[in-house]
Amino acid sequence: GAVVSQHPSWVICKSGTSVKIECRSLDFQATTMFWYRQFPKQSLMLMATSNEGSKATYEQGVEKDKFLINHASLTLSTLTVTSAHPEDSSFYICSASGPFPLDEQFFGPGTRLTVL
Amino acid sequence: AQRVTQPEKLLSVFKGAPVELKCNYSYSGSPELFWYVQYSRQRLQLLLRHISRESIKGFTADLNKGETSFHLKKPFAQEEDSAMYYCALNEDTDKLIFGTGTRLQVFP
Numbered sequence: 001g002a003v004v005s006q007h008p009s010w011v012i013c014k015s016g017t018s019v020k021i022e023c024r025s026l027d028f029q030a031t032t033m034f035w036y037r038q039f040p041k042q043s044l045m046l047m048a049t050s051n052e053g054s055k056a057t058y059e060q061g062v063e064k065d066k067f068l069i070n071h072a073s074l075t076l077s078t079l080t081v082t083s084a085h086p087e088d089s090s091f092y093i094c095s096a097s098g099p100f101p102l103d104e105q106f107f108g109p110g111t112r113l114t115v116l
Numbered sequence: 117a118q119r120v121t122q123p124e125k126l127l128s129v130f131k132g133a134p135v136e137l138k139c140n141y142s143y144s145g146s147p148e149l150f151w152y153v154q155y156s157r158q159r160l161q162l163l164l165r166h167i168s169r170e171s172i173k174g175f176t177a178d179l180n181k182g183e184t185s186f187h188l189k190k191p192f193a194q195e196e197d198s199a200m201y202y203c204a205l206n207e208d209t210d211k212l213i214f215g216t217g218t219r220l221q222v223f224p
Contacts, residue, residue, distance in 0.1 A: 004159075032210050043202065043216040044160075093160070097210060105212060107160040 002028045004096050006108035013084055014116055021079045021111045023094030029074035030096035034105060035067070038091040050077050084115040119143060120205050122215035129193050130223050137188040137218045139177075139203030148206035149186040151177055152214075155199045163188075163201070173197070193222045 003026040013019050023033055032051050036044040050056040050071035058064050066088075068080040077096075081088050091112050095105040121140045129135055141147055151163040164172045166179040166186060177188045186203060203215040 034211070043214045046211055046213070049211060095160075104162055104165075105210075109159045 002026075002096075002098065002106040004030075004094065004106045004108040006092075006094055006111050008111060009109060010112040010114075012114045012116060015085055016083055018080055018082045019084055019113060021081075021092055021094075021113075023077045023079070023096065023108055025075045025096045025098065025106070028096075028098040028106075030077075030098050031074065032097045033071055033077040034095045034097075035069060035077075035079050036093045036095070038093060038110070040091075044093060047079075081113065084113070086115045089113055089115045119207075119213050120203055120215035122201075122203055122218050124218045125216070126219045126221065128221040128223065131195055132192050135188075135190045135193045135197070135220065135222075137201050137203075137220065139186045139188065139215060141184050141186065141203075141205050143184075143205060143207060145207065147179075149177075149179055150204045150206065150212070151175070151186075151188050152202045152204055153199050154202070160202070193220075195222045195224055198222045 005024045007022045034049050035047045037047050038044050046059050047062045048056045048058045048069050050069050052071050052074050056069035071077040091110050093110040095107045097105045119142045123138055149166045152160050153163040154160045175190045177186050179186050198221050200217050200219050202217045204212045
């Protein structure tokens with residue numbers, strides 16, 4: 001089946017620094033990638049949708065300048081949390097969908113971000 | 117407003133008992149509905165979708181447009197079914213709207 005990886009799996013950073021999280025589709029070309037945020041014992045909240053080569057579409061309430069998304073190739077999307085603060089601490093999950101079947105998303109294992 | 121509602125945070129049953137995880141949605145168009153499952157320390161994965169009308173691991177789910185529901189059912193629960201289950205709605209876009217999830221615990 002289609003595999004999506006995320007790197008790193010966990011990261012601890014100081015307040016005010018920026019953190020980059022990578023999402024890769026390993027065995028298929030992902031035309032669309034999605035970034036979610038999950039708080040403890042809560043559901044996944046979609047942050048943004050990105051298509052290769054175009055700007056990401058952010059959900060209402062998500063700061064574009066805070067969460068920079070780049071989808072430079074059909075197998076890689078990155079999420080950069082800029083000037084991180086403790087309230088940005090969360091579990092970030094990416095998913096990817098390709099040309100087959102169009103409506104199935106394959107999820108990465110997630111990245112746990114802790115901002116001190 | 118919550119577009120996908122899973123009223124139960126936790127559902128506990130004994131092995132062999134029937135299971136029904138409830139999901140209600142709010143959408144005026146033609147919805148596409150999914151059930152995703154997350155086993156302990158594993159990533160989220162698709163369990164089934166309503167358009168397939170198939171049974172996966174003994175689970176079935178029927179879309180009831182009149183009741184705007186997509187409940188997940190299994191006649192005889194197994195211990196390995198213990199996991200977090202999420203109902204999700206696709207609103208004619210690629211975006212998935214997830215419910216808050218139901219944790220299923222199956223006791224031996």
